[in-house]
Amino acid sequence: MEYLVTMVTRVPDGTTEREVAEVRAREAAHSHELAARGRLLRLWRPPLGPGEWRSIDLFDDEDPEALERTLAAMPLRVWRTDEPTELGPTPPILAGARSRSRRTARST
Incomplete structure (x- = not known):
């Protein structure tokens, strides 16, 4: 089943830039892993305001x-x-196109 997930991140006051950078690096690595397993299908980053982190993600999971x-x-x-x-x-009709798209993406 596919899920559209709106993610809003708020870093607590007092968090150091180093802590933020470390967590963001782990998040990026984990997202790449999820994409490689076919769980994270798309990720959008809409325009943000100051101090705002938000993404909209398309996941494929069992339930x-x-x-x-x-x-x-x-x-x-x-x-x-x-x-x-x-x-x-x-x-x-779209499921077939999506399946072809995934095969093409895996072969590149």
Whole structure:
């Protein structure tokens, strides 16, 4: 099942730049791993205001509980709130296109 997740991160006051950089580096590595496993399908970063971190992500997971485990394992979760929205089934004509797109992406 696919889930659109709005993620908003708020770093607590007093957090050092070094701590932020370390957590962001771990988050990036973890996101690459999720993408390689086909769990994180897309990530968008909309325009942000000062001091605001937000992304909109498309995940593919078995069910809401599996998605929660995936999100809870992400390093930025310590500072982030997530709002998942379960998407309906992909129409058959689009599902075939998506499958072809994934095969092409894996072969490059």
